Amino acid sequence: MTTPLFSIAFGVGTQNRQGAWLEVFYAQPLLHPAAELVEAVCPLIGYQEGNQALPITKNQACDLAAALKHIDPLQSALLKRLAESEKPLVVCVLAEDSALSSTPEAYLKLHLLSHRLVKPHGLNLTGIFPLLPNVAWTSQGAVDLSELAERQLEARLKGELLEVFSVDKFPKMTDYVVPSGVRLADSSRIRLGAYIGEGTTVMHEGFVNFNAGTAGPGMIEGRVSAGVFVGKGSDLGGGCSTMGTLSGGGNIVISVGEGCLIGANAGIGIPLGDRNTVESGLYVTAGTKVALLDEQGNLVRVVKARELAGQPDLLFRRNSQSGAVECKTHKSAIELNEALHAHN
Known part of the structure; x- marks a missing residue:
């Protein structure tokens, strides 16, 4: 892989019961990642070209951690932690800073801003609003609005309270x-x-x-x-x-x-x-x-x-x-x- 990437990040997120992404957390997003890292990662996730959000398994996360052990120890350590997750994992690859096409891409660009890797006006955010679902942000994380009433009932039956902090496209x-x-x-x-x-x-x-x-x-x-x-x-x-x-x-x-x-x-x-x-x-x-x-x-x-x-x-x-x-x-x-x- 000789073409440089604009950004890459390994994330863990939340999906609704239909498998649609509600949100993604990227602990250590990378801007303009090193060529050596890109060459090690892309074959393991089946990446070919363009901007893509590629779901990965725990085993793939382990393989990626091993591949990056001597290339980027911080990303390797992160992938070891992600391999322990019970939540869905994703690798988001941005070949270029172009219009958005998926929810994981939208969350990656929001992370790049808040991590101070890019200043406001420095990213193409075209199409972001339709890609950010309106979500109930609760004490148990992001919940699809169509599933909220059932989740609230489940919590009550366990003697718990599912607190809803906001209903919005953007989290805090x-x-x-x-x-x-x-x-x-x-x-x-x-x-x-x-x-x-x-x-x-x-x-x-x-x-x-x-x-x-x-x-x-x-x-x-x-x-x-x-x-x-x-x-x-x-x-x-x-x-x-x-x-x-x-x-x-x-x-x-x-x-x-x-x-x-x-x-x-x-x-x-x-x-x-x-x-x-x-x-x-x-x-x-x-x-x-x-x-x-x-x-x-x-x-x-x-x-x-x-x-x-x-x-x-x-x-x-x-x-x-x-x-x-x-x-x-x-x-x-x-x-x-x-x-x-x-x-x-």
Whole structure:
């Protein structure tokens, strides 16, 4: 096997009674695995080409562990543990980062994000929603919704309680990955597929969606929507809403530069450059008309907010008397105005 792979992972998961995958746990996913590992694994699992999710038996897991003993001791040790499983096993192979075609593939890409192997916007997530079944996440793991009532009855008859924490396509991240160096006040508010950088604190009302996150360090007290990536040293105030969209769908990607402050109940629909501040309660969408002010507070020009996207050192605020959205900069607004004209 000479063609390099994009990713490979050995997983254990849950299937419903019809054998359909509900979820998959990959303890140690690999990005761009070594050629030697690929050459050792592929013949043992019958892999030929393309993106595939290949079920394996306990015996195959043992064979894979032996084959990787001197090539990758960590993966070998993992496979030895997987060989003890009573749950179904799978090897997910991604030849390339293309549109998704199976539930195990979707879970692998979510793991790559939460393991910090790929940053948000760095993966093709096209087709992910139909491939993630709506699942009851319970005290006994993932349960198919059509089987939930029977499982609840079975638990009661044994004197047990099957607690349902949520019904959703996405599980919480910490049931699969707990990144190093983070504080997560309420882990149920962080979905698998979130990227939580070293030094990040997510407070109780903070929420981080999949394909979104923060480079860290920083404080998240509001909502980081899918498609939003927050730079280092930024603070998203309580109740803040960021209106990002999925990069895989061809929509605008929202990024937040380093050292930004988005106040409580504020929101953005444009990328922010470094050291931007958005006043509490202010929503700045791409079409918002913004009065550009110079250092003395004089009006220079009225622009749409999209023209200020990615510019550093901006303060967005609302005029308390007129209600107009204004923007001041630590640099001369005249210079910024000239830059905008040159860009146009």
